[in-house]
Amino acid sequence: MKRLTGLKKRNTINFYAFIAPWLFGFLVLTVYPMLESFRLSLTNTGFAGDGDYIGFQNFIQAFTIETSVLIAFKNTFLYVLMFVPCSLVLSFFLGWLLSRQIRFLGFFRSVFYIPYLTAGVAVTIMWGWLFNGTFGLINYALSFFGLQGPNWLGDKSTALISIVIMNLWSIGNGVLIMLAGIQDIPRSYFESAEIDGASTWRQIISITIPLSTPTIYFNLVIGVIGAFQLFNQPYILTNGGPVDSTMTVSLFIFRNAFEYGKMGYASAVAWALFFAIMAVVLLLQASQRKWVFYGDS
Amino acid sequence: MQTTYKIRSIKSYRVKRAFLRSVVYVILGACTIICIAPFVWMLLTSVKSTAEAYRFPPTIIPKKWLWTNYTTGLQKANFLLFFRNTAFVAILSTIGTVLSAQYVAYGFSRFKCKGSALFYTLMMATMMLPNQVTLIPQYLLYLKLGMVDTYLPLLIPAWLGGGAFNIFLFIQFFRTLPKELDEAAFIDGASTFKTFIHIMMPSVKPVSLVVLVMSLVHHWNDFFTPLIYINSTNKFTLAIGLQFLNSSMGTTKIGQMMAVAVATMIPVLIIFFLAQKYFVQGIKMSGMKD
Numbered sequence: 001m002k003r004l005t006g007l008k009k010r011n012t013i014n015f016y017a018f019i020a021p022w023l024f025g026f027l028v029l030t031v032y033p034m035l036e037s038f039r040l041s042l043t044n045t046g047f048a049g050d051g052d053y054i055g056f057q058n059f060i061q062a063f064t065i066e067t068s069v070l071i072a073f074k075n076t077f078l079y080v081l082m083f084v085p086c087s088l089v090l091s092f093f094l095g096w097l098l099s100r101q102i103r104f105l106g107f108f109r110s111v112f113y114i115p116y117l118t119a120g121v122a123v124t125i126m127w128g129w130l131f132n133g134t135f136g137l138i139n140y141a142l143s144f145f146g147l148q149g150p151n152w153l154g155d156k157s158t159a160l161i162s163i164v165i166m167n168l169w170s171i172g173n174g175v176l177i178m179l180a181g182i183q184d185i186p187r188s189y190f191e192s193a194e195i196d197g198a199s200t201w202r203q204i205i206s207i208t209i210p211l212s213t214p215t216i217y218f219n220l221v222i223g224v225i226g227a228f229q230l231f232n233q234p235y236i237l238t239n240g241g242p243v244d245s246t247m248t249v250s251l252f253i254f255r256n257a258f259e260y261g262k263m264g265y266a267s268a269v270a271w272a273l274f275f276a277i278m279a280v281v282l283l284l285q286a287s288q289r290k291w292v293f294y295g296d297s
Numbered sequence: 298m299q300t301t302y303k304i305r306s307i308k309s310y311r312v313k314r315a316f317l318r319s320v321v322y323v324i325l326g327a328c329t330i331i332c333i334a335p336f337v338w339m340l341l342t343s344v345k346s347t348a349e350a351y352r353f354p355p356t357i358i359p360k361k362w363l364w365t366n367y368t369t370g371l372q373k374a375n376f377l378l379f380f381r382n383t384a385f386v387a388i389l390s391t392i393g394t395v396l397s398a399q400y401v402a403y404g405f406s407r408f409k410c411k412g413s414a415l416f417y418t419l420m421m422a423t424m425m426l427p428n429q430v431t432l433i434p435q436y437l438l439y440l441k442l443g444m445v446d447t448y449l450p451l452l453i454p455a456w457l458g459g460g461a462f463n464i465f466l467f468i469q470f471f472r473t474l475p476k477e478l479d480e481a482a483f484i485d486g487a488s489t490f491k492t493f494i495h496i497m498m499p500s501v502k503p504v505s506l507v508v509l510v511m512s513l514v515h516h517w518n519d520f521f522t523p524l525i526y527i528n529s530t531n532k533f534t535l536a537i538g539l540q541f542l543n544s545s546m547g548t549t550k551i552g553q554m555m556a557v558a559v560a561t562m563i564p565v566l567i568i569f570f571l572a573q574k575y576f577v578q579g580i581k582m583s584g585m586k587d
Binding site for chain 2: 008011012014015016017018019021022023025028029030031033034036037040051066094097098100102108109110111112113114115117118119120121122123125126127130132134135137140144149169172173176177180200207221225226229230232236249250253256258263266267271272273275277278279
């Protein structure tokens with residue numbers, strides 16, 4: 001009995017001794033900032049620090065008086081709605097193609113992965129050049145098909161779509177996660193379906209997709225959370241323009257906090273973004289039991 | 298009758314199969330071109346003169362290969378200095394991530410007590426937390442501590458577990474290791490810390506290598522954190538240095554710009570080709586099966 005409590009105590013001490021670095025970071029760099037961010041959102045704090053308590057004035061300002069926040073939210077939602085479904089369909093399709101016991105699998109895997117791996121400022125700048133309305137490669141390629149491409153990033157109706165396209169180009173990680181998921185499906189399922197005369201299409205619908213739903217769900221959640229925070233391309237290439245068409249919530253928060261010094265106001269918008277993401281993630285989680293298949297375990 | 302029918306159907310089945318096969322290769326080939334063409338175009342632009350880059354219709358192969366774009370561009374971009382800064386940050390962050398993530402993961406996977414399940418859930422939940430909601434107070438905190446415009450805000454999180462995702466990868470692996478492994482060491486009289494150092498760390502080496510390569514690339518590419526915290530030009534990393542160059546000279550010297558962009562990507566590509574195996578393993582591990 002005594003030994004058992006001794007073991008218990010030892011476990012407790014060890015647990016906290018090992019998680020200590022994370023716990024410290026969690027308290028100081030996550031819990032405290034979250035609470036503090038909420039407090040700031042109720043103040044008019046500027047660069048210097050201390051501000052006065054102003055109640056929900058920042059939220060009222062953001063969502064009823066100023067239209068720019070609503071535009072930023074609209075653009076962000078629009079981006080999520082365009083990018084996430086496209087990236088899921090495309091990464092599933094490409095993952096499935098790669099699972100077809102093809103030759104040169106290693107080669108194709110690298111080809112898809114490199115755009116994801118190199119994604120950063122250099123690649124973003126490269127895309128800015130590719131999308132150049134007059135001298136860019138994309139419009140040059142389109143001209144071979146007799147098409148006159150738009151001014152992509154310079155036109156308010158195509159700027160956000162251009163960013164969707166460049167980010168779809170680097171979904172290689174999602175493709176390979178899908179591939180790994182599909183490869184985990186026991187081969188025997190497909191073999192018996194084959195013997196029963198099921199067509200390839202039928203096999204995709206009845207075996208591959210249902211058994212890949214956990215992977216699809218994983219990619220969906222990761223994709224939604226990432227897409228809601230779109231920042232790099234609007235910041236580097238368009239600066240939110242033209243006419244605010246690529247102004248995202250993240251860029252709005254960054255500008256208000258670090259360029260205009262409106263820390264309180266930016267915190268309020270950050271909390272609104274946090275709620276939006278949580279709402280969508282919880283919705284997805286609730287929907288999960290309806291369509292995600294976790295097998296018998 | 299029966300047999301000829303069967304043979305024909307097998308034959309048509311084979312033809313159909315071969316056809317589908319070639320469709321797969323055609324699509325994958327097209328995707329390969331789409332993935333590679335932007336890089337090729339970037340490389341070709343990087344050796345064109347500004348006048349040639351701005352010509353319509355464009356010349357595919359440069360008329361004159363202007364290799365000086367690289368020497369001039371890299372010099373203008375302060376490339377060597379920024380390269381050193383980036384390498385410093387990326388290497389120190391990576392070491393911190395690899396060490397602290399497995400240390401913390403060992404605690405989560407081996408010791409159960411009151412509250413351990415709650416902390417595990419909280420740790421996993423931070424993966425979903427958008428960084429905007431903690432960003433501003435974090436900045437104000439670092440500002441108060443006098444750490445803004447130093448590398449500390451970039452390095453500290455890496456040494457405090459290095460993010461929930463990396464901790465999770467290690468936890469997954471620790472769970473597959475038999476408990477007898479540490480119990481035997483404990484019975485032999487080794488302290489828990491010693492057991493961790495001498496028994497556990499060598500056992501999780503496969504995951505360490507995966508986290509090492511992924512973290513190295515992640516920190517090499519990171520744009521947002523240095524953008525927030527680094528102000529002095531001589532402390533810039535390549536990511537913000539490149540953005541700075543882009544906003545100051547941008548499209549006026551497009552050849553030089555592309556040359557610097559190419560040079561920035563090369564280390565990542567080298568890491569990838571040297572450690573491909575570990576990246577592939579990392580992808581397999583990250584397809585969560587919890």
